[in-house]
Amino acid sequence: MTSLDVVPQGLVLRGRSQTQVNNSIHQPPGTKGGCVQLSELTKEYGGIRAVDDVSVDIAAGEFVTVLGPSGSGKTTVLMMIAGLTEPSAGSIAIGGRDITHLRPQHRNLGVVFQSYALFPHLTVAENIEFPLRMRRRSETEVRRKVKDMLDLVRLPNIAQRVPGELSGGQQQRVALARALIFDPPVLLLDEPLSALDKKLRESMQFELRELHRKLGVTVINVTHDQTEALVMSxxxxxxxxxxxxxxxxxxxxxxxxKSSFVADFLGTSNFLKGELQKSRDTDESSLVTLGGLRCRAPQAAQGLKGPARLMIRPERIVLNVPAATQEHFAGRIAEIAYTGDLIRYRVALNDRDVIDVTLQNKSGHLPQSSIGSDVTVGWSLEDVHVFVESTTE
Amino acid sequence: MISRVSHRIGVISLLLPAALLLLPLYLYPLVEIVSRSLGDKGWSTANYLELFQDPFMLRVLYQTFRFALVISVLCVLVGYPIAYAMRIVSNRTRRTIALLILLPLWTSILVRGFAWIVILGRNGIVNTTLTDLGIVDEPLKLVYNTVGVYIGMVHIMLPFMVLPLYNSLSRIDLRLLSAAETLGSRPISAFFWIVLPLSMPGVLAGLLLVFMSSVGMFVLPALLGGLSDITYIMLIEKQVSELNNWGLAAAMSVLLLVVTGILTLLYERTLNSEASSGILGQIVRHVFQRGPIHLLVWRERILARLLPLRASQLANRKQSARLAPRHLLVKCWSWAVLVCLVLPLLVLFPLAFSNETFLHFPPHSYSLRWFENFFSRDDWRTPAITSIKVAILTTIGAILIGVPAAYAIVRGRFPGKGIVTAILISPMIVPSLIFAISLYALYARFNLLGTLGGLALGHIIIALPYVVVTVSAGLKSTDELLEAAALTMGAGPIRAFWIVTLPVLRPAIVSAAFLAFLTSFDDVILSLFLSGLSAKTLPVRMWEGIRFEIDPTIAAVSVMLMLITIGFKFAAEWPSRRGAKSNIPGLTAMQAADAGGR
Known part of the structure; x- marks a missing residue:
């Protein structure tokens, strides 16, 4: 395999990506996405590690979202891939070729910036054709591709306008068209939907997916929006x-x-704080909450000890059907929130343990209850996760 | 109803002092210039015909415009990298650069002219160094010719170019450059495609400002130019003071005023090019912003035809290690230019302390004899005292007249506000020599030449724009509601101004006072015409000294002036740090605020 020659030293290749490297290197650029390997990528700013030893393999054609709260280093990772920030250590390879020290203009990556970074003094057409001009493509190719791209992003009639005259959604599509017109193997998206309103954001999520399927390009998306991450990636x-x-x-x-951080960050979760203890008679671990409830721990948590948190998703809890569940407790409804498709109940199990329950607003499925009424909450053991505090926090 | 009437009366009384000063001593003399240009008796166009028929006149006019154009273009070329450097460096470095650019601006024009003579003259520093090193046999002729004028003028005009340029560069989102790079553009093409077109309004504004000021400049071309480097403004002066040909001088002045007026209008439009939908705004947008883009597109089209890059070439580009530091060239150039801006001023310090009768650099021995000379000789001491007296009178007058006027144009609502503002600011734009001769004609009739009061009145008029601009900026940045709040609590309008607005405005007023003082203290042209023999000021004495007997006393005076001026400027800057920041002569309040060391 001659292609191994171009794989830089120190690059950690693992299972699946090994074959990806070999496959994609012989592909003509543009027909399909390229694979991306980040190896021990690190960025330090004045002694603080913004990105700390990140190794990720991304397969060709994959849609990957890097999700994290602000300050988690996700944008820095993206900027390092784009070549706009230089890594302090580690390497980046695309299609098996080390690009760690390549200048951004030689990386051939499409980037959509959070602010879109459309050139305000150029028309939409001039913006979109910019990458082709820089690559000195022929006039006929430029014309044809600009037209194709405008059709692809469904903006056929605005070629002669300037970005300032466009709506946020239109600007977003122009930025996409500009990043895709030169058939880059990898498309980088930096919080691409954060500036759009909710409705538009939801429809753009599906459009992006569709575009990804159509073009087969590898997409690396950065966001702090968990729904966006779950929907698209x-x-x-x-x-x-x-x-x-x-x-x-x-x-x-x-x-x-794997951790309470992930559980908390993705979706909503109930956490019951307490202590993992071995029960005397059954030799089974269970969590005794601050309020004194004894909750059985799942198989994975058997044998663990110490302060821990029990997590259960609100939609996995049922109300008032004790027979159908492995675990159930009595409680009192403290709060009810009606959101249309869902109804959220806040149930106090005792003074210190409070749990949220979400029920689908389907006819006939709601318990006849009001604030202050007594209910039983129940769940099955397989929906329960236990995180030991010392390792998760 | 009552409140509107009282408001009207209030505005009128606030503007009254300014009107009483400007109508007889500024507007009337200028109108008189116009009427004189049309002949002494009846209406005649003879003077104007002469302007456009006399080949010598036409040649000087052409030469003046060419000269101003060359200076403007030189300033763009020299200044653009500095403005760009200011955009990309850290805040702290930017402040340093801004300070270095403004420093020469705070120094008297005579001092700078003198410095260049010392450096470039036949026995100047450059020539002695070159002959000592054996590079040239004969001293180069660097001053008293066109080269000297260009060097001196670029030195003076550079700040006026860099500040509008920086102002427009600072509005460019640098992320656009990152975007361009990821889209495949080299840094140099990113510059031509993105930065340059977006900064065109700034380039144009700077060109206009420098062109305008260069056309009206008198002192420096007269000091550093040769016999053939005569400009239109110098020709006007000659017609008045040597040939006593007032009609022709008046017609020439009117021509220059019209040109200056048109350029000022263009300048205002350029500054607001995005907002203005008028014809000028369109021209600026289409010719200066879209123009370069069309050129670039055509260039790429032709290159794509002639030298197409193949995809394989792109894919196999060498992996170049990143350039060590970015923008190295820009930064080196900027620092070199900044050194050239400041160095000429520093050269005067050793000369001032020299112990020799001739200017020789570096001096063989040092002493304080030239300072002693200054303080012991009446022909230096008397003008210095006169200057201080006039400057104090000017400061008091300009503040008493300018602060109410500024208050009226910022807070007042009345028809014709735009025109009133324009008139108050206009002494900054009218070439001072033209104003000087118009006032000279008036004073001659009323025997006011050579009086302290007369000179101070003239100085108040040229100091007024600085006071109005500074105080207006201060007023705009204070909350009008503060006064309203005071009124709701039962204070009368005057009381509200006195106990609420005035204390808030104090930094701006102090700053304006210093500016007024310096405007008077530095003025050459007005004093040259109005002071006569009995009220000779220090700049006039220096002017004579530099022209007729260059000796180290002038270096000593220059050093003292520089230290005083810079001290004053710092003092003037100090209180206004938080409020109004506007003390760059010749700039509008907006730019001044931008440049004030942010």
Whole structure:
């Protein structure tokens, strides 16, 4: 395999990506996405590690979202891939080729900036054709591609306007068209939807997915919006304080969070604080909450000890059907919030343990209850996660 | 109803002092210039015909415009990298650069002219160094010719170019450059495609400002130019003081005033090019902003035809290690130019302390004899005292007249506000020599030449724009509601102004007072015409000294003036740090605020 020659030293290749490297290197550029490897990527700003030893393999054609709160280093990672920030250590390879020290204009990556960074003095057409001009493509190619791109992003009639005259959604599409017109193997999106209003954001999420499927380009998206991450991505990488906390498919992360941070960050969660203890008679671990409730721990938490948090998603809890569940407790409804499709109940199990329950607003399924009435909450053991405090915090 | 009437009366009484000064001593003399240009008796266009028929007149006019154009273009070329550097460096470095650019601006024009003569003259520093090193046999002729004028003028005009340029560069989002790079553009093409077109309004504003000021400049071309480097303004002076040909001088002045007026209008439009939908705004947008883009597109089209880059070439580009420091060239150039801006002023310090009768650099021995000379000789001491007296009178007058006027144009609502403001600011734009001769004609009739009071009145008029601009900026940045709040609590309008607005405005007023003092203290042209023999000021004495007997006393005086001026400027800046920041002569309040060391 001659292609191994171009793989830089120190690059950690793992299982699946090894074959990806070999496949994609012979592909003509543009027909399909390129794979991306980040190896031990680190960025220090004055002694503070904004990005700390990040290693990620992204397969060709994958839609990956880097998710994290602000200050988690996710944008820095993206800017390092784009070549706008120089890594302090580690390497970046695209399609098996080390680009760590390549200038941005030689990386051939499409980037959509958070502010879109459209050139205000150029018309839409001039903005979109800019990358082709820089590549000195022929006039006929430029014309044809600009037209194709404008059709692709569904903006056929605004070629001669300037960005200042466009709406936010239109600007976003122009920025996309500009980033895609030169058929880059990888598209980088920096919080691409954050400036749009909610409705537009939701429709753009589906459009982006569709575009991704159509073009087969590898997409690396950066966002702090968890819904966006879950809706759009094949894979989500969650970052915190410059490190990768967990990565996996949206359902994997949602169903099997490895830490309370991930559980809390993705979706809403109930946490019951307490202490893991071994019960005397059954030799089974269970969590005794601050309020004194004894909750059984799932299989994974058996044998663990010490202060811990029990997590259960609000939509996995049922009200008033004790027979159908493995665990149930009595409580009193403290608050009811009606949001249309969902109804949220806040149930006080005792003075210190409070739990949120979300029920679908389907006819006939709601318990006849009001604030102050007594209910039983119940869940099955497989929906319960326990995180030991010392390791998660 | 009552309140509107009282408001009207209030505005009128606030503007009354300014009107009483400007109508007889500024507007009337200028109108008189216009009427004189049309002949002494009846209406005649003879003077204007002569302007456009006399080949010598036409040649000087052409030469003046060419000269101003060359200076403007030189300033763009020299100043653009500095403005760009100011945009990309850290805040702290930017403040340093701004200070270095403003420093020469705070120094008397005579001092700078003198410095260049010392440096570039036949036995000047450059020539002695070059001959000592054996690079040239004969001293180069660097001053008293066109080269000297260009060097001196660029030195003076550079700040007026850099400040509007920086102002427009600072509005460019630097992320656009990152975007351009990720889209495949080299830094140099990103500059031509993005930065240059977006900064065109600034380039145009700077060009206009420098062109305008260069056309009206008298002192420096007269000091550093040769016999053939005569400008239109010098020709006007000659017609008045040597040939006593008032009609022709008046016609020439009117021509220059019209040109200056048109350029000022263009300048205002350029500054607001995005907002203005008028024809000028359109021209600025289409010719100066879209023009370069069309050129670039055509260039790429032709290159794509002639030298197409193949995709494989792009893919196989060498992995170049990143350039060590970015923008190295820009930064080096900027620092070199900044050194050239400040160095000429520093050269005077050793000369002032020299112990020799001739200017020689570096001096062989040092002493304080030239300072002693200054303080012991009456022909230096008397003008210095006169200057101080006039400057104090000017300061008091300009503040008493300017502060109410500024209050009226900022807070008042009355028809014709735009025109009133324009008139108050206009002494900054009218070439001072033209104002000087118009006032000279008036004073001659009323025997006011050579009186302290007469001179001070003239100085008040040229100091007024600075006071109005500074105080207006201060007023605009204070909350009008403060006064309203005081009124609701039962204070009368005058009381409200006295106990609420005035204390808030104090920094701006102090700043304006210093500016007024310096405007008077530095003035050459007005004093040259109005002071006669009995009220000779220090700048006039220096002017004579530099022209007729260059000796180190002038270096000593220059050093003292520089220290005093810079001290004053710092003092003037100090209280206004938080409020109004506007003390750059010749700039509008907006730019001044931008440049004030942010």
């Amino acid at each position: 094949d894979r989500v990488i969650i970052m915190r304080d410059g490190r990768v906390v967990q990565s996996g498919s949206p359902s994997e992360l949602y169903e099997h969070p």
